[in-house]
Amino acid sequence: MQAAEHIYIHIPFCHRVCPYCAFYKHTPGATNMRGFVQALVDEAQLRLPCAAAPQTLYFGGGTPSMLSPTHLQLLIDGLQQRLDFSQLREWTLEANPATFTASKVRHWRKLGITRVSLGAQSFLESELLFLGRDHSPADIARSVHLLREEGGMQVNIDLMFCLPNQSAAAWKHSLEQALACRPDHISTYSLTLEPGTPFATLTAPGEETQVQLYSLAHDLLTSADFRHYEVSNYARSASARSLHNLSCWRGEDYTGLGPGACGTVRGVRYENAHDTARYIASLAQGQLPPGSASPLFPAQRRTELIALGLRTDEGIPLSLIPPDRLPILPSLVSEGLCSLSPTRLCPTPRGLLLADELALQFI
Numbered sequence: 389m390q391a392a393e394h395i396y397i398h399i400p401f402c403h404r405v406c407p408y409c410a411f412y413k414h415t416p417g418a419t420n421m422r423g424f425v426q427a428l429v430d431e432a433q434l435r436l437p438c439a440a441a442p443q444t445l446y447f448g449g450g451t452p453s454m455l456s457p458t459h460l461q462l463l464i465d466g467l468q469q470r471l472d473f474s475q476l477r478e479w480t481l482e483a484n485p486a487t488f489t490a491s492k493v494r495h496w497r498k499l500g501i502t503r504v505s506l507g508a509q510s511f512l513e514s515e516l517l518f519l520g521r522d523h524s525p526a527d528i529a530r531s532v533h534l535l536r537e538e539g540g541m542q543v544n545i546d547l548m549f550c551l552p553n554q555s556a557a558a559w560k561h562s563l564e565q566a567l568a569c570r571p572d573h574i575s576t577y578s579l580t581l582e583p584g585t586p587f588a589t590l591t592a593p594g595e596e597t598q599v600q601l602y603s604l605a606h607d608l609l610t611s612a613d614f615r616h617y618e619v620s621n622y623a624r625s626a627s628a629r630s631l632h633n634l635s636c637w638r639g640e641d642y643t644g645l646g647p648g649a650c651g652t653v654r655g656v657r658y659e660n661a662h663d664t665a666r667y668i669a670s671l672a673q674g675q676l677p678p679g680s681a682s683p684l685f686p687a688q689r690r691t692e693l694i695a696l697g698l699r700t701d702e703g704i705p706l707s708l709i710p711p712d713r714l715p716i717l718p719s720l721v722s723e724g725l726c727s728l729s730p731t732r733l734c735p736t737p738r739g740l741l742l743a744d745e746l747a748l749q750f751i
Contacts (some may be wrong), residue, residue, distance in 0.1 A: 392440035394635045398646030399452040406520040410582035412648030412662040413450045427671040429466030444632035453483035454648040457495045478631040485531040486523035493538040505544040511565035532569040544573035549601045570629040576605045621698045637696045695747040703734030
């Protein structure tokens with residue numbers, strides 16, 4: 389049996405596949421949705437200890453908000469036969485602003501969902517069209533209002549920057565409009581031109597532009613009293629931070645369920661095959677879905693803890709740093725990249741900007 393303090397559930401369906409997205413996803417097509425939901429329940433039965441009491445539950449995608457109330461209810465009823473939800477501290481659902489109504493939000497609240505992460509991406513019509521999104525800026529504001537009035541949930545707004553030819557003024561507009569919605573959390577992701585996607589042949593902005601836009605987000609959001617607690621993430625308060633994502637950045641175990649989901653449990657990392665049909669068929673036969681699994685060796689584990697930890701303002705314990713690298717710490721502090729306590733090394737805001745380069749000093 390496997391630990392289950394943190395559970396990620398992958399819902400791979402989207403109304404439309406965005407041209408920048410490299411995650412495993414597809415339109416529902418002829419998928420038997422009831423069969424898919426049952427497969428998730430069956431995988432939970434195989435992977436999770438009976439009566440496990442998770443602290444965080446995260447429904448990612450794809451677009452989990454596409455699930456109908458009936459299918460979502462079936463899924464939760466099935467999971468609750470295996471899991472004790474009484475210890476849940478956070479339950480996040482990713483949502484597209486164009487895929488839910490007030491009645492759906494009321495159902496989410498009834499189920500116990502506490503946090504919704506909106507894939508807004510931009511508050512400019514032209515950028516939304518370029519990104520292949522099927523919602524408008526007005527839909528984002530309406531969605532936040534619904535979640536507040538009907539759900540009483542914490543709200544995160546995802547935004548994307550470093551689009552080809554994006555100006556600082558355009559990026560500032562989206563940031564200001566997001567702030568005007570008064571969310572609890574804002575995530576800002578630099579567009580990555582992933583191989584195998586329609587955007588792969590585009591040209592990314594230069595490094596100077598990337599730094600300018602990143603710094604603009606940091607300055608604007610922190611001046612609005614958001615805490616920049618991870619390279620791409622800002623929270624209005626400590627209680628608004630994503631507990632599920634924090635657990636991953638801290639290197640804690642988590643169980644992944646669904647086609648394309650991965651997990652790390654007791655020194656083993658696994659990933660399900662990116663094939664929804666095979667996923668459903670395997671679990672219908674009482675077998676775990678096809679995929680891969682490999683041990684997470686101590687050196688790899690240490691490297692990941694350093695790389696992930698230095699992306700957060702919590703930093704890393706000094707015990708992770710190789711003894712022969714300890715002499716460089718004073719220079720990192722004097723350069724304004726880190727702060728140092730008797731037990732931890734923490735990146736400054738400037739250090740977060742250079743998190744990957746900082747991690748390379750120790751791995």
